Amino acid sequence: MTGSASILPLRVDSLGFSADSRTLLADVSFTLPAGGITAVIGPNGAGKSLLLRLCHGLLMPGAGRVEWARDRAGRKRHAMVFQRPVMLRRSAEANLEHALAAAGWASVERRERVLAALARFGLQPLADSPARLLSGGEQQRLAIARAWALAPEVIFLDEPTSHLDPGATRQIETMLFALAADGVTLVMATHDLGQARRLAHRVLFLNRGQLVEDAPAPMFFESPATAEAKAFVAGDLLW
Amino acid sequence: MEPVDAFANAFRLVRELDPAFTGIVALSLRVTGSAVLIAALIGLPLGALLALSRFPGRSGVIILVSALMGLPPVVAGLAIFLLLSRAGPLGGFGWLFSPTAMILAQAVLVLPIVIALTRQVIEDLWAEYREHLMSIGMTGIRAIPTLLREARFSLATALLAGFGRASAEVGAVLIVGGNIAGYTRTMTTAIALETSKGDLPLALGLGLVLIALTLLINALAYGVSRIGLRTAGQGA
Numbered sequence: 224m225t226g227s228a229s230i231l232p233l234r235v236d237s238l239g240f241s242a243d244s245r246t247l248l249a250d251v252s253f254t255l256p257a258g259g260i261t262a263v264i265g266p267n268g269a270g271k272s273l274l275l276r277l278c279h280g281l282l283m284p285g286a287g288r289v290e291w292a293r294d295r296a297g298r299k300r301h302a303m304v305f306q307r308p309v310m311l312r313r314s315a316e317a318n319l320e321h322a323l324a325a326a327g328w329a330s331v332e333r334r335e336r337v338l339a340a341l342a343r344f345g346l347q348p349l350a351d352s353p354a355r356l357l358s359g360g361e362q363q364r365l366a367i368a369r370a371w372a373l374a375p376e377v378i379f380l381d382e383p384t385s386h387l388d389p390g391a392t393r394q395i396e397t398m399l400f401a402l403a404a405d406g407v408t409l410v411m412a413t414h415d416l417g418q419a420r421r422l423a424h425r426v427l428f429l430n431r432g433q434l435v436e437d438a439p440a441p442m443f444f445e446s447p448a449t450a451e452a453k454a455f456v457a458g459d460l461l462w
Numbered sequence: 463m464e465p466v467d468a469f470a471n472a473f474r475l476v477r478e479l480d481p482a483f484t485g486i487v488a489l490s491l492r493v494t495g496s497a498v499l500i501a502a503l504i505g506l507p508l509g510a511l512l513a514l515s516r517f518p519g520r521s522g523v524i525i526l527v528s529a530l531m532g533l534p535p536v537v538a539g540l541a542i543f544l545l546l547s548r549a550g551p552l553g554g555f556g557w558l559f560s561p562t563a564m565i566l567a568q569a570v571l572v573l574p575i576v577i578a579l580t581r582q583v584i585e586d587l588w589a590e591y592r593e594h595l596m597s598i599g600m601t602g603i604r605a606i607p608t609l610l611r612e613a614r615f616s617l618a619t620a621l622l623a624g625f626g627r628a629s630a631e632v633g634a635v636l637i638v639g640g641n642i643a644g645y646t647r648t649m650t651t652a653i654a655l656e657t658s659k660g661d662l663p664l665a666l667g668l669g670l671v672l673i674a675l676t677l678l679i680n681a682l683a684y685g686v687s688r689i690g691l692r693t694a695g696q697g698a
Binding site: 355 | 594596597608690
């Protein structure tokens with residue numbers, strides 16, 4: 224996005240992770256090209272959040288590799304939005320400022336990015352409000368704006384709307400469409416099938432730590448290839 | 463002297479701001495204030511470091527620091543006395559029986575409180591903030607300034623608790639200060655001395671100031687937590 228060569232495609236190769244001798248993710252491989260919204264779906268405990276954390280570098284893989292096309296060259300070019308937004312005890316604007324400072328932006332650039340992020344998502348009215356007193360939906364919009372401010376090529380989102388009401392969910396989804404239209408590559412974990420249908424171009428379907436299906440969204444929802452995916456799409460309980 | 467007269471005289475001392483009386487109050491505030499400042503400068507970063515680091519024996523250190531919160535002031539006084547006495551390792555400075563010695567002794571009393579409470583607060587905060595701070599590239603020691611700032615309201619309360627403990631203690635300042643009139647006589651040592659001499663008005667007047675100070679500290683702590691709640695929301 225900012226001139227220099229892209230970190231994409233991301234290649235995930237035979238990725239595995241275990242904790243306390245339990246295998247939580249095994250042999251997951253896929254390639255993430257630039258653009259589009261990829262939904263990572265599956266029941267609770269399938270390993271969706273774990274996969275995102277491994278890709279974002281918050282956890283080290285137990286097996287396999289996460290390989291960006293270009294890595295370790297300056298600033299991190301991927302960001303993450305969590306299920307429960309982590310807001311610092313300061314104003315909305317200061318929260319953006321803090322993230323940019325932590326990521327190493329110079330103060331002049333920082334100022335511009337903060338104002339741009341507030342303007343981009345219509346958050347100027349909230350700029351001076353204490354971030355932790357904002358509503359859940361406002362906090363999540365601010366968290367997405369904060370991720371965007373870091374100028375990432377990829378944003379990982381872990382169940383960004385799971386604790387929000389329909390109105391707030393709609394606002395978040397509108398933001399995500401706008402981001403995708405800007406060319407930001409989105410990877411979103413969700414267990415909300417409706418949301419995956421509305422947003423996703425591609426689906427990674429996980430069950431019990433395995434990547435069961437990797438397909439374009441329309442194909443996945445119309446004719447899932449595996450029995451597990453058929454059952455999940457039909458609304459059956461998987462275990 | 464009748465207790466009623468003693469009270470009347472005590473109020474007069476407070477009202478008229480008797481110079482000997484205000485001198486004692488000012489010295490007490492200076493000593494305790496400096497001790498809390500020193501303890502904060504050392505204890506806040508150290509407590510945060512203890513919260514974030516993992517090393518063998520860490521649990522032992524945490525238990526030791528908590529135990530030191532209950533260190534008897536006379537024992538702290540004795541330790542500083544031995545350090546500063548002519549034959550002690552810091553004897554060359556000639557600090558014994560000076561306000562400096564009293565500041566050191568009270569800092570020793572306040573430091574474990576600051577470290578222990580900071581460790582607790584920062585550890586809780588880290589659990590909440592860890593993934594976000596890692597995500598934006600803030601790991602390890604680099605996260606400490608952010609965490610200390612985020613914990614500012616809880617930490618202010620911890621410092622006030624330390625101030626309360628130090629301003630109320632007699633043993634440590636008596637041993638290392640020597641209760642020298644006009645030089646190392648604080649509110650608490652003066653109360654102990656004047657009571658034993660039978661000069662109740664001065665003792666009572668100083669007692670009133672001490673109680674007022676305690677009230678003020680608690681009011682401040684309450685105010686700080688209210689401000690925290692208003693600007694930072696739950697869990698401030």
